[in-house]
Amino acid sequence: MKLSDSVVTRLHQHPPTQRMFLVPSPSSSSSSSCTCLLKHHHNAVWFRGPTHGRVPYTGRDTCRIWCAKRTGKQRYPSEKKKLRTKHKELLSDSKEKNKFEGTWRLFKLAVPLDQDPGKDSLHVSDALLQQIAKVLKFPVASLLPPQAFTVVRKSFDARKKLKEPKFVHTVDMDVQNLISLEPRCWDFISRLEPKVGLVERVHDERDFSDLRSIIRDCKENKEAVLTGGNGRSNFSKELYKNQATRKPKIAVVGSGPSGLFASLVLAELGADVTLIERGQPVEKRGRDIGALVVRRILELESNFCFGEGGAGTWSDGKLVTRIGRNSGSVLAVSLLCSIYKVDVCILFLTWTKLQESFHCKVMKTLVQFGAPEQILMDGKPHLGTDRLVPLLRNFRQHLQDLGVTIKFGTRVDDLVIEDGHVLGVMVSESADKLRLTSKKMEYDAVILAVGHSARDIYEVLHAHNVELIPKDFAMQLPYGSAVASSLLACIVYNLGLIHVGLRIEHPQELINSIQYAELASEVCHGRGKIPVADYKVANYIDKEDFNEVVLTSTGPSEICINGMSFSQRASKWANAALVVTVTAKDFEALNYDGPLAGVKFQREFEQRAAMMGGGNFIVPVQTVKDFLENKLSVTSVPPSSYRLGVKAANLHQLFPIHITEALKHSLVTFDKELPGFICNEALLHGVETRTSSPIQIPRNIDSYESTSVKGLYPVGEGAGYAGGIISAAVDGMHAGFAVAKQFSLFHGDVESVLGKAPNVGVVKY
Numbered sequence: 129m130k131l132s133d134s135v136v137t138r139l140h141q142h143p144p145t146q147r148m149f150l151v152p153s154p155s156s157s158s159s160s161s162c163t164c165l166l167k168h169h170h171n172a173v174w175f176r177g178p179t180h181g182r183v184p185y186t187g188r189d190t191c192r193i194w195c196a197k198r199t200g201k202q203r204y205p206s207e208k209k210k211l212r213t214k215h216k217e218l219l220s221d222s223k224e225k226n227k228f229e230g231t232w233r234l235f236k237l238a239v240p241l242d243q244d245p246g247k248d249s250l251h252v253s254d255a256l257l258q259q260i261a262k263v264l265k266f267p268v269a270s271l272l273p274p275q276a277f278t279v280v281r282k283s284f285d286a287r288k289k290l291k292e293p294k295f296v297h298t299v300d301m302d303v304q305n306l307i308s309l310e311p312r313c314w315d316f317i318s319r320l321e322p323k324v325g326l327v328e329r330v331h332d333e334r335d336f337s338d339l340r341s342i343i344r345d346c347k348e349n350k351e352a353v354l355t356g357g358n359g360r361s362n363f364s365k366e367l368y369k370n371q372a373t374r375k376p377k378i379a380v381v382g383s384g385p386s387g388l389f390a391s392l393v394l395a396e397l398g399a400d401v402t403l404i405e406r407g408q409p410v411e412k413r414g415r416d417i418g419a420l421v422v423r424r425i426l427e428l429e430s431n432f433c434f435g436e437g438g439a440g441t442w443s444d445g446k447l448v449t450r451i452g453r454n455s456g457s458v459l460a461v462s463l464l465c466s467i468y469k470v471d472v473c474i475l476f477l478t479w480t481k482l483q484e485s486f487h488c489k490v491m492k493t494l495v496q497f498g499a500p501e502q503i504l505m506d507g508k509p510h511l512g513t514d515r516l517v518p519l520l521r522n523f524r525q526h527l528q529d530l531g532v533t534i535k536f537g538t539r540v541d542d543l544v545i546e547d548g549h550v551l552g553v554m555v556s557e558s559a560d561k562l563r564l565t566s567k568k569m570e571y572d573a574v575i576l577a578v579g580h581s582a583r584d585i586y587e588v589l590h591a592h593n594v595e596l597i598p599k600d601f602a603m604q605l606p607y608g609s610a611v612a613s614s615l616l617a618c619i620v621y622n623l624g625l626i627h628v629g630l631r632i633e634h635p636q637e638l639i640n641s642i643q644y645a646e647l648a649s650e651v652c653h654g655r656g657k658i659p660v661a662d663y664k665v666a667n668y669i670d671k672e673d674f675n676e677v678v679l680t681s682t683g684p685s686e687i688c689i690n691g692m693s694f695s696q697r698a699s700k701w702a703n704a705a706l707v708v709t710v711t712a713k714d715f716e717a718l719n720y721d722g723p724l725a726g727v728k729f730q731r732e733f734e735q736r737a738a739m740m741g742g743g744n745f746i747v748p749v750q751t752v753k754d755f756l757e758n759k760l761s762v763t764s765v766p767p768s769s770y771r772l773g774v775k776a777a778n779l780h781q782l783f784p785i786h787i788t789e790a791l792k793h794s795l796v797t798f799d800k801e802l803p804g805f806i807c808n809e810a811l812l813h814g815v816e817t818r819t820s821s822p823i824q825i826p827r828n829i830d831s832y833e834s835t836s837v838k839g840l841y842p843v844g845e846g847a848g849y850a851g852g853i854i855s856a857a858v859d860g861m862h863a864g865f866a867v868a869k870q871f872s873l874f875h876g877d878v879e880s881v882l883g884k885a886p887n888v889g890v891v892k893y
């Protein structure tokens with residue numbers, strides 16, 4: 129077959145991927161010598177020479193032309209008719225009809241690194257369409273309209289057991305949009321069956337909504353009910369009665385993630401909220417932290433732990449919890465299932481789904497306040513301190529717009545309790561160190577969201593006989609020593625027991641090359657195609673990845689460190705917590721007992737570290753090799769990201785021998801998993817003590833009210849119900865609804881709005 133010159137030229141101008149239409153009209157004069165369509169296959173049209181022309185057809189002349197796909201109005205009438213009939217047949221079956229509504233979620237769509245545009249791209253690439261087509265069993269990937277798909281999660285998987293590194297996507301498919309753009313998908317959708325963990329229906333879109341929209345949706349629903357419309361309502365007329373008389377006055381103490389989310393829910397639902405924060409707003413807090421890092425001036429009330437945004441603000445902003453499909457928590461849940469003979473699969477899936485839905489609500493709310501949308505898609509979302517600061521400013525503005533009174537630099541010194549009921553709080557200006565100006569403020573309820581560094585508040589609670597339980601007593605497990613120790617350790621970790629240990633730091637390039645081998649060059653200080661490498665080696669010691677070691681002490685005679693990083697993670701350091709779980713036996717060995725034994729235990733090691741450093745916030749350090757050999761690092765120690773100075777010390781003198789041995793053992797284990805982990809540049813810093821709260825404040829499972837004092841609502845990490853930014857926010861969100869319910873601001877079932885609260889234990893980021 130011969131193509132006209134103009135056709136050939138256009139063929140060259142438009143590569144096949146553009147699917148250019150190239151066929152001369154059959155009715156044109158040239159058609160007699162030209163074409164007869166034989167096949168329409170894989171978006172290509174095959175032509176061969178005339179069947180009735182003068183020139184006899186020889187198979188040699190067959191050529192393949194990529195052509196435009198005929199969609200929508202351009203489709204041949206006969207094809208349109210055929211499709212319409214098929215659709216009608218399918219829709220007559222109501223079960224099938226459901227398939228063509230809403231959203232399907234497609235999981236584990238893996239695209240090899242060389243075919244993916246990279247970590248920063250979230251568009252639906254051709255290679256991703258190929259994977260989607262495979263799942264749908266749709267033969268021509270290029271016919272699938274990318275607009276019908278949204279990437280909801282993307283992560284990089286470079287595990288060594290894989291043949292090649294891949295980006296793994298989770299994609300939402302809007303079925304109606306898909307069918308309207310490409311009706312030939314009908315057949316394939318009708319044959320699509322849900323497969324757990326691979327193809328699932330998104331049943332309740334609200335699960336993936338942000339908090340404000342959920343509350344507003346509920347309110348609109350309520351109004352529809354009041355005006356005689358249809359819809360399920362979670363609100364009652366009492367809401368309006370209540371507002372007309374007096375709004376309940378609620379004090380939220382602490383503006384960390386749990387306090388902020390509790391305030392947001394309550395303010396949206398109509399409460400009169402006062403948010404009391406001992407620290408400073410982020411702008412001033414930033415300057416105070418600057419003064420600490422540069423001039424060694426520790427502001428006791430405005431530092432890495434205290435101030436707007438709470439402890440996580442000057443942090444990595446890692447927005448994950450340990451609830452992953454293969455995480456320790458899931459293993460823990462599996463074990464509980466086997467003990468109670470519950471179907472592991474069902475429990476596991478319900479658990480992970482709930483977590484996903486909670487995360488989504490919190491994350492979408494964070495996006496509304498200025499977090500980048502990327503956090504919704506990243507497999508390991510992280511914000512970085514630089515992004516948390518403007519986000520918090522927007523959060524504050526929104527709360528103020530809702531009428532929340534925010535009192536910064538105001539410390540709650542005491543609770544006003546009468547007849548087992550909280551009537552308010554005693555507050556003073558944070559600058560008043562002696563608390564001489566303490567004054568009473570009355571509230572209908574007090575939400576205590578003070579974080580785990582508010583040790584003075586623990587003492588206040590103890591003095592008022594509020595029930596406090598040291599963590600490991602709080603988490604009595606229903607089984608004993610029969611459980612294999614590693615699994616027990618895993619459960620224990622994930623239920624949030626107390627940990628102490630060290631912080632280990634490596635050059636980031638070393639971690640990149642351990643994790644990615646020759647691919648490490650693609651990282652380009654966080655600006656490359658693949659993400660900066662991190663690691664998590666969970667045994668009974670656990671790690672995460674940060675870029676700078678920072679001082680999280682809240683007193684001048686203690687050293688306590690943690691990690692932080694900026695959004696690009698462009699730092700040359702990678703550091704992580706290396707901690708072991710401790711129990712009441714450890715406290716007893718040091719003669720500490722009572723509910724606050726864990727706090728005393730933490731303080732003991734913080735003071736020892738300060739003495740070993742020699743004061744001035746200098747941190748004692750030891751190389752990993754010297755630590756393993758129990759010798760003082762006498763030659764110069766490798767550089768550290770910690771800016772206030774380090775001093776060589778023998779960290780064996782810090783902890784009791786069994787803790788030191790556990791740390792040593794873990795380092796050796798990690799080196800087997802990550803060869804090169806033990807190296808000359810690896811530096812251990814002392815001491816990491818505040819990875820979790822040492823106590824739990826028991827509360828009623830539904831109302832969130834303290835079991836010992838009415839009107840007191842302990843939430844977040846300090847109360848022992850969270851262990852990270854997201855889990856604290858989730859806890860605050862649930863507490864907000866529970867309190868609103870108590871005061872008739874909300875009359876529905878909290879679970880119907882949010883899902884069941886994660887009360888199985890405490891999760892850790």
Ligand SMILES: Cc1cc2nc3c(=O)[nH]c(=O)nc-3n(C[C@H](O)[C@H](O)[C@H](O)COP(=O)(O)OP(=O)(O)OC[C@H]3O[C@@H](n4cnc5c(N)ncnc54)[C@H](O)[C@@H]3O)c2cc1C
Pocket residue numbers: 381382383384385386387404405406407432433434435436437438439440441442443444445446447448538539540541577578579580581582585678680690691692843844845846850851852853854856893
């Ligand atoms: C340096 C660092 C890095 C971290 N990195 C991460 C991370 O990357 N990802 C992650 O998920 N988690 C991280 N965390 C942990 C995370 O910050 C906490 O789990 C989380 O902030 C707990 O939230 P919360 O609301 O329960 O308490 P907090 O955030 O601790 O907030 C409590 C607030 O209460 C205030 N307060 C305390 N006492 C009083 C009082 N008497 N009167 C008035 N106000 C009071 C405090 O000033 C504080 O602002 C990090 C923590 C630190 C310290």
